[in-house]
Amino acid sequence: MTNETWGSVREELQRTVGTSNFTNWIEPLEFSGFRDGVAVFSVPTSFMGNWVSRNFGEQIKHLLNEAGEAVHRLEFAVAKTATRTAPKKSQGATPAQTQTQAPEVELPGAPLDSRFTFDSFVVGKPNELAHAAAKRVAEGGPVSFNPLFLYGGVGLGKTHLMHAIAQELQSERPDLNVVYLSAEQFMYRFVQALRERKMMDFKELFRSVDVLMVDDVQFIAGKDSTQEEFFHTFNALVDQNKQIIISADRAPGEIKELEDRIKSRLQCGLVVDLHPTDYELRLGILQQKVELYRKQYSGLVLADGVLEFLAHRISTNVRVLEGALTRLFAFASLVGREITLELAQDCLADILRASDRKITIEEIQRKVSEHYNIRLSEMIGPKRVRTIARPRQVAMFLSKQLTSRSLPEIGRRFGGRDHTTVMHGVKRIEELKAHDNQIAEDLELLRRSLEA
Numbered sequence: 001m002t003n004e005t006w007g008s009v010r011e012e013l014q015r016t017v018g019t020s021n022f023t024n025w026i027e028p029l030e031f032s033g034f035r036d037g038v039a040v041f042s043v044p045t046s047f048m049g050n051w052v053s054r055n056f057g058e059q060i061k062h063l064l065n066e067a068g069e070a071v072h073r074l075e076f077a078v079a080k081t082a083t084r085t086a087p088k089k090s091q092g093a094t095p096a097q098t099q100t101q102a103p104e105v106e107l108p109g110a111p112l113d114s115r116f117t118f119d120s121f122v123v124g125k126p127n128e129l130a131h132a133a134a135k136r137v138a139e140g141g142p143v144s145f146n147p148l149f150l151y152g153g154v155g156l157g158k159t160h161l162m163h164a165i166a167q168e169l170q171s172e173r174p175d176l177n178v179v180y181l182s183a184e185q186f187m188y189r190f191v192q193a194l195r196e197r198k199m200m201d202f203k204e205l206f207r208s209v210d211v212l213m214v215d216d217v218q219f220i221a222g223k224d225s226t227q228e229e230f231f232h233t234f235n236a237l238v239d240q241n242k243q244i245i246i247s248a249d250r251a252p253g254e255i256k257e258l259e260d261r262i263k264s265r266l267q268c269g270l271v272v273d274l275h276p277t278d279y280e281l282r283l284g285i286l287q288q289k290v291e292l293y294r295k296q297y298s299g300l301v302l303a304d305g306v307l308e309f310l311a312h313r314i315s316t317n318v319r320v321l322e323g324a325l326t327r328l329f330a331f332a333s334l335v336g337r338e339i340t341l342e343l344a345q346d347c348l349a350d351i352l353r354a355s356d357r358k359i360t361i362e363e364i365q366r367k368v369s370e371h372y373n374i375r376l377s378e379m380i381g382p383k384r385v386r387t388i389a390r391p392r393q394v395a396m397f398l399s400k401q402l403t404s405r406s407l408p409e410i411g412r413r414f415g416g417r418d419h420t421t422v423m424h425g426v427k428r429i430e431e432l433k434a435h436d437n438q439i440a441e442d443l444e445l446l447r448r449s450l451e452a
């Protein structure tokens with residue numbers, strides 16, 4: 001066998017495997033010798049050799065035989081100069097690790113926030129399932145659900161849980177190669193690798209991890225080539241039984257412009273929802289934070305009822321709640337005053353006002369019409385076809401749940417309908433919600449976006 005034969009087989013492969021496969025896998029192969037029916041190729045990495053052998057081996061052998069060479073086996077030898085060592089422990093990529101462990105390849109992980117641990121995560125009803133699933137994954141035992149998909153609204157603790165998993169694994173299972181990064185960083189790495197023609201390094205790095213954690217995956221929606229690469233990385237890791245943990249601001253099925261095959265892959269494991277906080281959880285979080293602040297601002301007095309007041313009034317998200325408490329302590333320490341209800345009302349007036357925002361029936365009608373793609377006028381009009389009537393009932397249901405309006409008042413706002421019609425609509429949605437997942441998801445999504 002000669003270089004020439006390989007050249008013609010390569011041309012044939014270029015026509016059959018597609019441009020991206022050819023550039024990534026075939027082009028870097030170098031024919032280096034042929035003996036006793038074994039064709040030897042030199043490859044930059046062993047990962048690449050295995051991949052080519054698994055995915056294109058038979059095809060290459062077949063084409064070589066067709067070209068008149070009696071090839072029984074292909075062998076892929078790693079070219080010494082191009083060897084890359086994947087980092088053994090790339091978690092959170094500190095500069096020290098980068099220097100000592102992977103001189104040529106920059107580690108892909110993002111830094112972890114040391115405050116985001118399981119100890120500092122307050123568990124309540126809205127997040128207990130997500131917490132339990134995260135704990136299980138953090139034990140680093142055999143992979144039982146893959147991926148773990150955590151989703152929930154802004155500031156409800158997704159990133160906190162992801163970091164907690166990563167840090168627990170880091171201390172309990174230092175042998176594992178854990179990589180945490182945001183979907184945005186994944187895309188950035190991918191684009192950079194493309195630009196610098198280092199796709200092989202990129203692929204090798206991401207396929208060499210034991211636990212891959214990607215935060216805010218909704219970010220890659222609509223970004224076609226990043227999605228494609230993410231999909232391949234995802235599949236390669238699942239095939240090797242490596243754990244994947246993903247977070248997003250909504251359920252996989254709700255992420256628009258995400259390819260269906262990715263959606264269905266993401267739904268394969270365990271999908272858990274972080275629900276909006278309830279009063280008890282908010283109070284628990286505040287109490288935990290106060291313990292920390294007491295050390296930082298020793299001597300500050302906190303009057304009874306202040307935390308309860310904040311937990312009651314600030315229900316948007318935990319980030320806002322934490323911000324309010326931080327501001328309150330900083331302010332009280334500056335002016336040297338006791339933290340009383342009055343001080344809180346004064347110092348947090350803007351946050352309290354924003355949290356006070358009332359949801360109106362008009363807003364609900366508008367959001368629901370947009371969601372179901374019907375006209376606002378149809379929402380209050382007379383049409384009774386299912387495609388209009390069902391969204392109308394959803395809007396009635398949400399109006400009952402999220403506003404303090406009475407049934408007759410809601411009826412009036414829906415084109416002067418009777419209160420019994422509203423009652424019927426609300427009941428119907430309640431029934432559907434119990435066994436129709438689509439309706440349940442629609443309601444959750446709408447409620448979130450209205451409360452945001």
Ligand SMILES: Nc1ncnc2c1ncn2[C@@H]1O[C@H](COP(=O)(O)OP(=O)(O)OP(=O)(O)O)[C@@H](O)[C@H]1O
Nearest residue numbers: 120121122153154155156157158159160285318319
């Ligand atoms: N249950 C909890 N216990 C303690 N702190 C919490 C809890 N939930 C959220 N937090 C805190 O709230 C803040 C926001 O949480 P985090 O960044 O994890 O939210 P997120 O869900 O990732 O939000 P985003 O969608 O904006 O990325 C963090 O400081 C986090 O520590």
